[in-house]
Structure formats: C-alpha cells, structure tokens
Amino acid sequence: MTKRLLWLVFAFLSGNFAFAQEEYYFPGEKFDPSIPSPSQYLGYPIGDWHTRYDLIVKYFEKLDQISPLAQLQTIGYTHEHRPKVILTIASTPNMGNLEQIRQKQLQLADPSQPKPDVDSMPSIVHLGYGVHGNEPSSAEAAMLTAYWLLASQSDLAKNLRENSVVHIDPTLNPDGRDRHSLWANSNKGFPAVADPLDREHNEAWPGGRTNHYWFDLNRDWLPLAHPESRVKVEWYHQWYPNVTTDFHEMGTNSTYFFEPTKPYGSENPVVPRKNYDDINPRFAKYFAKYMDQIGSLYWTKEVFDNSYPGYGSTYPDIHGGLGLVFETASSRGHLQASQRGDISFAFTIRNHVVNSLATMEAALDNRVYMHDYLREFFQSAVAEGAKDPAKNYVFGDEFDESRNRLFVKFLLDHKIKVYENTADLTTSGQSFKKGKSWIVPTNQPQYRMVRTMFEFEKEFADSVFYDASAWTMAAAYGMPFSSAPAAKAGTEIKEAPKANPTFPEGKAYAYLIDWSDYYAPKMLFELQKAGIHVESVHRTFSSQTQNGKIDFPAGTLMIPMGFQKLKAEEVSAKLKELAAKNGQKVYVVQTGLNLSGIDLGSNLVSAVQVPKVLMMVGTGINANEAGEIWNLMDQQLGMPMTKVNTEQFGRINLFDYNTLILPSGSYNSLSEGQVNHLKDWINRGGTVISMKNASLWLNQKGITKEAAVELEKETKDPDSLPFNTRNDFEGAKEVGGSIYLAELDLTHPIAYGYHRKTLPVYRNTDIFIKPSEDKYLTPIKYSANPHLGGYISKTNLEKLKLSAGVVISSVGQGRVVHFFDSPNFRGTWFGTNKLFLNAIFHGDNMD
Structure with a gap:
C-alpha cells in the first residue's frame, strides 16, 4: 500500500473526530485537505491528551515539509536539550522575501535609518505560548492556530497569509511542559475525574510550571539567566515584532483575562502612555468580540502585572511593540470541577485559539498604525535620552574583571550601546578607572532599556505588586555606577572583553590568587577537584610578586608548593590551565616572608575545606529559591551538590557532609529524632x-536563638475596615521584592572578595531579625537610609533599619549562617552571589 493510500485510509478513519475537532474550534470553516489537522496527525482529538513536546515539534516539522508557506527554525536548546523552535507562516512571495522583510523591520526600529514605506510592509506577529509548563492549553492552541492559518479557506486567513508574517513559538518552556504532560497523562482517569482533589490535578513537587532549574521563565526575559530566554531574546531582536502574545492559565474558578491590566498600578514607568491609553484598548475590542461569539466570560484591568520588564508580555512594550498577556481558567489536567461546572481541557484550549485569531486580526487591521508606532517609539526614545540630564552612565568594578565582562555582555545582549571609558573619572564620589570602566549614553534608541x-524607582501609583517592584540590573550585578554628564565615550564595544591572564613562569614558593574576582570560587573548586591543596589568608598583606609589590585582601587563596601531593610541574601546569579557563590572575612569590601584614605561615592562614554540600528540597520547600541555589552551583561554580527530599532526611x-543548605520553606515534617540528629551534627562542627x-524554624526548634525586630511605637491596624479594602490593605504590608543598601563588615569571611563597605541587596521577605547579641556576628546590616528602589511600607522600612541582612549563630563547634535577603535571586544577582559562596567555602571560619 502506498504512503498516499495509507494517509487517505487514516484520514477516512479519523475523519469523524477530525471533523468534530474542526467544528468545535473553528465552526463553519473550510480547510485545505492537503494540510493535516493536529488531530489527524497525532491520532487523537486535541484536548484528549496533553501532547508531548516532541510530538508538537514533529507536527510543525510536518507542516514545514508539506507547505511552502511554513518554515520551521531551531533557535537553540533547553537545559535538557529539547529544541527551541519557531514556525514562520507567510505567503509564498513573503516567504521568498523573508530576509528583506526582516531588514525593513529592523530599519523601521532604527531612527538613524530612513523610514521604509510602511504601507507595503506586512504585519509582524509573534504568537508565544506555554512559558509555564503546567499551563498546557496554550501549546495545544499553538498547533491549532498554525493549522488554521495554513489551511483555512476563510477570507481572514487568506488576508493574514498575504499581509502578515506570523511567528509561532509553541512552548517557551519545553522542559517544564514535558514534566507536566507526563504527570497529567500518567494520572488520567477513564473516564476523566473532575474532582480537584484527584492526583491528576495536584502535581508532585516542584510541578511543571518551571524549567529544569525550577526557574519561572516568565521572569527571565530581562535577567537572561537561562538558554531558553537567551535564544528567545536574541531572536526577538532580529525581528522586533509589532505584536507579541503570552498565553497563560489561572485558577479553575476564574474565567478569562486579557489586557488592559490594572491601570497605572501595574504599568512600567518607561513605556509610553500611548501603549496603555490607546493601543491596548484598540486590541481589547477584538478579544471581546471573539469571546462574545463563543459565549466565554472574561474580565480586564483588575490585576496582573505589566510592570516587571522580565515578563514576556512587558519586554515587547519596552521595544516598540505590544505585549499581550492572556489567562484562561485551567483544567490542570483533562477535566476539573469549577463553580460554573466541569472545565475541560478542550474548553481552555479553545479560549486561547480564538484569542490567537483575534490577535492576528487586530494586528492586521492596525498594521500601518503599529508600524508607525514602532518608529515613533524609538524616535521618542532617542529624543528623551538626549534630554536626560544624566547624559551618560559610567560603570565598572576595578577589582572584578569577570563581573565586568558579564555585565557588558548582558547590556549588549539587550542591544544597549556600550562604549569604552577613555579617562579616569570621578563622579558622585565614585572613581572609575580607564580600561576598567565603560560608558552607556542615554542618547540612543534603547534609552528605555538604559533606564x-x-x-x-521609589514612587508608585499602587502599593500592591504581583511581582518584584524593583529591577535595577546594575545593582543586581553589584556594579559601581553613576550618572556622568561630562563623560566622553570612546570606541563602541561590539563584544564583551575577553580574559587574557598571563601566567608566571619559573619556580615558585607559593602561588596567590585574589578572591575578589567573581570566578575565583570556581577556580578554587576546580583546584581542589584536581587534588591541589589550597589555603586562605584571613588578613590583608603585601607580597613581592612577578609584578612587584601587590597588596592582597583577606580571603586571598594561597597554593603552598611545599604541601602538595602532586609534583611541582603538575601543579603549575594545572594552575596555568585553570587560570586561563576561568580568567584568573595568578601571582607567584619566592618567599613566605611578606612585605607587610601577616606572613604566609601565620596561624591566620588555614586550609580551605573541600565543600561537601547537601541541600534539602521537596514538598514544602520554596522551589524557586532552591532552584536558584542549584543553578548557581551548577552553572556558575560547576560543583555537584546533593539534593535530598525532606521525607528522605531520616x-x-x-556526617558525610560539612555544609547543609536549608532554602525557605517548611521543615515541620522532620521528626524529633531527625531534629536531634541535626543538632548533634551542628554541635560537632x-x-x-x-x-x-x-531560620524561623531553627529558632522554633531551639537550635538558634535569634530575635525578631519589634518597633517601640508600631502603628496598629484600625479595628474595622471595609471588606473590599482587604487585599489592598494587607498586600501593602508585603515586601514583594525591592532593593536596599547593606553595610558589610569587610573583615568577616562572609565579605571576602568585597572592597566597598556598602552593597545593594535584594529582599523579598517581611522577616526582620535583630542583629546578633554577639557583637562580632552580624557581618551584614542595613545602612541608615537603606531604601534604594522598589516598594516598602513605612512600618517595614523602620523595621528594616533595625534588622540584620546576615547573622551568624554559633552552635557548639558549628554554626548557622542566616540569610534574610535573596543573594541568588533569579540567577542574576551576581553582586551578592559571593556572599553565599563564602558561606560554603569559608563557613567553618564564620564564627
């Protein structure tokens, strides 16, 4: 039997459910029979199963193979090596002219170039689906939308094919989607069970929402901590779509949400008002029309955040397009009971399908308008940047070349223009050295991203935030920076500077490595892994090196050649190899007698323990925070770490480990015997x-005895308030995510590698703990006026001023290092990562 005949037989046998599918999702539509529907290709009705990601990709590959109007592109891979794909659909002429169309779109977004004829330019639409893996309806909708756009014979579909270029990303988070799909499919009942308590609707920890490292990728468009986001943003800047969608799910008892979001309170401060006051309402009329046609309930404006730049629906708003968030009630499985009756998976899929079509129609009808807005957006950005009194920002850390390189690359990845600083510069009381600092002018198209x-930002229209209220990325990188109106920019930087450390030749008494660089901990671990003995110098000193006299800070690593198991030439060769790999400067000394400070054989020099790290994870533990730690250890340190579920603690x-990490969460499942084992282990070192x-749990169990901050005259809540003010009143008390200035004890091991007494830190908790009763063991507290950016209530700010950021509790021969800020937040707080790594490598010296 020929392949063609086999296909006809299959199409005949599957015709009944295929027709039913088309009638449910696209009533009255006629389709090109040469294009297989998703149900025909997969062999089951869409909505009957959660489709595996590889099958979604294969369906898109099939469309690419059989239709000249479809082109599939792999733009990268996830942590688990699933392909990230984009399916582009356009008419035959536009498909043949795709690169010229792209170049015109880039020209439109560049005010220095002549404006192209927008009347003849197709609308550029990007339909993005499934950033949260356990919000699965959108990826199914992606397949149906692609099918409709290619096969529908309707006038709208034909018009879209002729006058649009549509890019479809079926799943922004393939790893999380497959984790959830496996759960939902393997727990499906026959018949389906609608009871919300059924196992199908309650995933095991950490659930499918997040990616491999348990990160929420809908927060990663700005940080770019993960490959999924990095390749997506790189692709985005190749097109600057006029419209970008971001499809989600919400609670089963909800209905459907589309933009506008909450006026003023949820808006980003750099986005032009035209986006919120004109464009969003224009598009909302289309969504309402399509939802009215199928009788689905919906709402707008009440909640959901459009301020944080890392959202897939906000990042486009800061780039001259329209970002749109959609939320449908979720079946969280195949069928789930709700206040309005049972919600089926197919119902949730259809809601997203119709809004996909509505988005394309709205973009098409407003094609010229949106092209004009794209040009207007970047023109106004340049004009506003030219008027900004800052004129320039200068940044750079003279002690940390690796973090400088990371930040320069980060800015370039977001298409921000960066220039060399050609002269030593002092501004706002800070000094920036030529060759170790860079300039970012405000007069550039990406001015709004520069901001x-x-x-x-400290002033807000609202006091309740769906997410973070602060995101100043220079602070996240711990980067010294300042406005610099008089700065003169040098050559534009096209790529981040590369490390090129020189290695000292000849015999050595010892080698020294400054701990100040971001990748010094990675270098240390790799040295230890190679069997090289490494010590840490716990006081400042000066030595005669191959570069003359060098002043070294406390925390400097020392490799004494007289105490190595490897041969001298083997140590030197490995050291040279690892220094080049990690971009580390290595110094050589010929004597242990230093020029000043302690000598290399001092009792204030000790071996660095080889970390044996265990982290508790599982039910009750904050998966995002645990994932941030796991990601740091894997991606930045390259050090394996044992992760154990709380139920396995027994x-x-x-005693097989020397360091235990307890992320935020509940540990009440641990038995009395297990808690006693923990106490004994800490007491023994x-x-x-x-x-x-x-930390509150450790206090509760009597392991530590730290005290909460209490204000002498704390304002009491009113005895009675209107019921409808409850969310706003109570929400205003939360610290959802904001930035503060901390003060460091630079002599304490927690601060090894830091040279400034103050450091921006990120806080997203309302836990306020007093400084330790031991006057030496509060190495990080807050400055007198700590608030840098984001929202905090007056009461919480007063508590914060009396609080500690880090407290060390001595427990027998051991200790607990308490963190009350978020040193690893979203994989992008490079400025505070070393605080956490110091606790790992130098924990035994903390108290």
Whole structure:
C-alpha cells in the first residue's frame, strides 16, 4: 500500500473526530485537505491528551515539509536539550522575501535609518505560548492556530497569509511542559475525574510550571539567566515584532483575562502612555468580540502585572511593540470541577485559539498604525535620552574583571550601546578607572532599556505588586555606577572583553590568587577537584610578586608548593590551565616572608575545606529559591551538590557532609529524632546555610536563638475596615521584592572578595531579625537610609533599619549562617552571589 493510500485510509478513519475537532474550534470553516489537522496527525482529538513536546515539534516539522508557506527554525536548546523552535507562516512571495522583510523591520526600529514605506510592509506577529509548563492549553492552541492559518479557506486567513508574517513559538518552556504532560497523562482517569482533589490535578513537587532549574521563565526575559530566554531574546531582536502574545492559565474558578491590566498600578514607568491609553484598548475590542461569539466570560484591568520588564508580555512594550498577556481558567489536567461546572481541557484550549485569531486580526487591521508606532517609539526614545540630564552612565568594578565582562555582555545582549571609558573619572564620589570602566549614553534608541538597567524607582501609583517592584540590573550585578554628564565615550564595544591572564613562569614558593574576582570560587573548586591543596589568608598583606609589590585582601587563596601531593610541574601546569579557563590572575612569590601584614605561615592562614554540600528540597520547600541555589552551583561554580527530599532526611548521615543548605520553606515534617540528629551534627562542627523562614524554624526548634525586630511605637491596624479594602490593605504590608543598601563588615569571611563597605541587596521577605547579641556576628546590616528602589511600607522600612541582612549563630563547634535577603535571586544577582559562596567555602571560619 502506498504512503498516499495509507494517509487517505487514516484520514477516512479519523475523519469523524477530525471533523468534530474542526467544528468545535473553528465552526463553519473550510480547510485545505492537503494540510493535516493536529488531530489527524497525532491520532487523537486535541484536548484528549496533553501532547508531548516532541510530538508538537514533529507536527510543525510536518507542516514545514508539506507547505511552502511554513518554515520551521531551531533557535537553540533547553537545559535538557529539547529544541527551541519557531514556525514562520507567510505567503509564498513573503516567504521568498523573508530576509528583506526582516531588514525593513529592523530599519523601521532604527531612527538613524530612513523610514521604509510602511504601507507595503506586512504585519509582524509573534504568537508565544506555554512559558509555564503546567499551563498546557496554550501549546495545544499553538498547533491549532498554525493549522488554521495554513489551511483555512476563510477570507481572514487568506488576508493574514498575504499581509502578515506570523511567528509561532509553541512552548517557551519545553522542559517544564514535558514534566507536566507526563504527570497529567500518567494520572488520567477513564473516564476523566473532575474532582480537584484527584492526583491528576495536584502535581508532585516542584510541578511543571518551571524549567529544569525550577526557574519561572516568565521572569527571565530581562535577567537572561537561562538558554531558553537567551535564544528567545536574541531572536526577538532580529525581528522586533509589532505584536507579541503570552498565553497563560489561572485558577479553575476564574474565567478569562486579557489586557488592559490594572491601570497605572501595574504599568512600567518607561513605556509610553500611548501603549496603555490607546493601543491596548484598540486590541481589547477584538478579544471581546471573539469571546462574545463563543459565549466565554472574561474580565480586564483588575490585576496582573505589566510592570516587571522580565515578563514576556512587558519586554515587547519596552521595544516598540505590544505585549499581550492572556489567562484562561485551567483544567490542570483533562477535566476539573469549577463553580460554573466541569472545565475541560478542550474548553481552555479553545479560549486561547480564538484569542490567537483575534490577535492576528487586530494586528492586521492596525498594521500601518503599529508600524508607525514602532518608529515613533524609538524616535521618542532617542529624543528623551538626549534630554536626560544624566547624559551618560559610567560603570565598572576595578577589582572584578569577570563581573565586568558579564555585565557588558548582558547590556549588549539587550542591544544597549556600550562604549569604552577613555579617562579616569570621578563622579558622585565614585572613581572609575580607564580600561576598567565603560560608558552607556542615554542618547540612543534603547534609552528605555538604559533606564531599566540604571534607574531606581521609589514612587508608585499602587502599593500592591504581583511581582518584584524593583529591577535595577546594575545593582543586581553589584556594579559601581553613576550618572556622568561630562563623560566622553570612546570606541563602541561590539563584544564583551575577553580574559587574557598571563601566567608566571619559573619556580615558585607559593602561588596567590585574589578572591575578589567573581570566578575565583570556581577556580578554587576546580583546584581542589584536581587534588591541589589550597589555603586562605584571613588578613590583608603585601607580597613581592612577578609584578612587584601587590597588596592582597583577606580571603586571598594561597597554593603552598611545599604541601602538595602532586609534583611541582603538575601543579603549575594545572594552575596555568585553570587560570586561563576561568580568567584568573595568578601571582607567584619566592618567599613566605611578606612585605607587610601577616606572613604566609601565620596561624591566620588555614586550609580551605573541600565543600561537601547537601541541600534539602521537596514538598514544602520554596522551589524557586532552591532552584536558584542549584543553578548557581551548577552553572556558575560547576560543583555537584546533593539534593535530598525532606521525607528522605531520616536516611541521611549528616556526617558525610560539612555544609547543609536549608532554602525557605517548611521543615515541620522532620521528626524529633531527625531534629536531634541535626543538632548533634551542628554541635560537632557542621555549617548550616539557612534562608529566611528556615531560620524561623531553627529558632522554633531551639537550635538558634535569634530575635525578631519589634518597633517601640508600631502603628496598629484600625479595628474595622471595609471588606473590599482587604487585599489592598494587607498586600501593602508585603515586601514583594525591592532593593536596599547593606553595610558589610569587610573583615568577616562572609565579605571576602568585597572592597566597598556598602552593597545593594535584594529582599523579598517581611522577616526582620535583630542583629546578633554577639557583637562580632552580624557581618551584614542595613545602612541608615537603606531604601534604594522598589516598594516598602513605612512600618517595614523602620523595621528594616533595625534588622540584620546576615547573622551568624554559633552552635557548639558549628554554626548557622542566616540569610534574610535573596543573594541568588533569579540567577542574576551576581553582586551578592559571593556572599553565599563564602558561606560554603569559608563557613567553618564564620564564627
């Protein structure tokens, strides 16, 4: 039997459900029979199963193979090596002219170039689906939308094919989607079970929302901590779509949400008002029309955030397009009971399908308008940047070349123009050295992203935030920076500077490595892994090196050649290799007698323990925070770390480890015997790194005895308030995510590698703990006026001023290092990562 005949037989046998599918999702439509529908290709009705990601990709590959109007592109891979794909659909002439269309779109977004004829330019639409893996309806909708756009014989579909270029990303988070799909499919009942308590509707920890490292990728368009986001943003800047969608799910008892979001309170401060006051309402009329046609309930404006730049629906708003968030009630499985009756998976899919079509129609009808807006957006950005009194921002850390390189690359990835600083510069009391600092002018097309990177916002129209209220990325990188109106920019930087450390030749008494660089901890771990003995110098000193006299800070690594198991030439060769790999400067000394400070054989020099790290994870633990730690250890340090579920704690011999990490969460499942084992281990010398409310649990169990901050005259709540003010009144008390200035004890091991007494830190908790009763063990507290950016209530700010950022609790021969800020937040707080890594490598010296 020929392949063609086989296909006809299959099409005949599957025709009944295929027709039913088309009637449910596209009533009255006629389709090109040469294009297989998703149900025909997969062999089951869409909505009957959660489709695996590889099958979604294969369906798109099929469309690419059989239709000249479809082109599939792989733009990158996830952590678990699933392909990230974009399916582009356009008419035959436009498909043949795709590169010229793209170049015209880029020209439109560049005010320095002549404006192209927008009347003849197709609308550029990007339909993005499934950033949260356990919000699965959107990826199914992606397949149906692609099918409709290619096969529908309607006038609208034909018009769209002729006058649009539509890019479809079926799943922004393939790893999370497959985690959820496996759960939903393997727990499906026959018949389906609608009871919300059924196992199908309640995923095991950490659930499918997040990616491999348990990160929420809908927060990663700005940080670019993960490959999924990096390739997506790189692709975005190749097109600057006029419209970008971001499809989600919400609670089962909800209906459907589309923009506008909450006026003023949820809006980003750099986005022009035209986006919110004119464009959003224009498009909302189309969504309402399509939802009215199928009788689905919907709402707008009440909640959901459009301010944080890392959202897939906000990042486009800061780039001259329209970002749109959609939320449908979720079946969280195949069928789930709700207040309006049972919600089916197919119902949730259809809601997203119709709004996909509505988006394309709205974009098409407003094609010229949106092209004009794209040009207007970047023209106004340049004009506003030219008037900004800052004129320039200068940044750079003279002690940390790796972090400089990371930040320069980060700015370039967001298409921000960066220039060399050609002269030593002092501004706002800070000094920036030529060759170790860079200049970012405000007069550039990406001016609004420049503001995102360098401005602190403190004034808000609202006091309740769906997410973070601060995102100043220069602070996240711990980067010294300042406005610099008089700065003169040098050559434009096209790529981040590369490390080129020189290695000293000849015999050595010892080698020294400054701990100041971001990748010094990675270098240390790789040295230890190679069997090289490494010590840490716990006081400042000066040595005669191959570069003359060098002043070294406390925390400097020392490799004494007289105490190595490897041969001298093997140590030198490995050291040279790792220094080049990690961009580390290595110094050589010929004597242990230093020019000043302690000598290299001092009792204030000690071996660095090889970390043996265990982290508790599982039910009750904050998966995002645990993922941030896991990601740091894997991606930045390259160090394996054991992750154990809390229910397995009874099987652990803690004495196989020297460091235990307790992310925020509940540990009440641990038995009395397990808690006693923990106490014994700490008393005998173990180090616990405890995050936020994990510290409250340690206090509760009597392991530590730290005290909460209490104000002498704290304002009491009114005895009675209107019921409808409850969310706003209570929400205003939360610290959802904001930036503060902390003060460091630079002599304490937690601060090794830092040279400034103050450091921006990120806080997203309302846990306020007093400084330690031991006057030496509060190495990080807040400055007198700590608030840098984001929202905080007056009462919480007063508590914060009396609080500690890090407290060390001595427990027998061991200790607990308490973190009350978020040193690893979203994989992008490079400025505070070393605080956490110091607790790992130098924990035994903390108290």
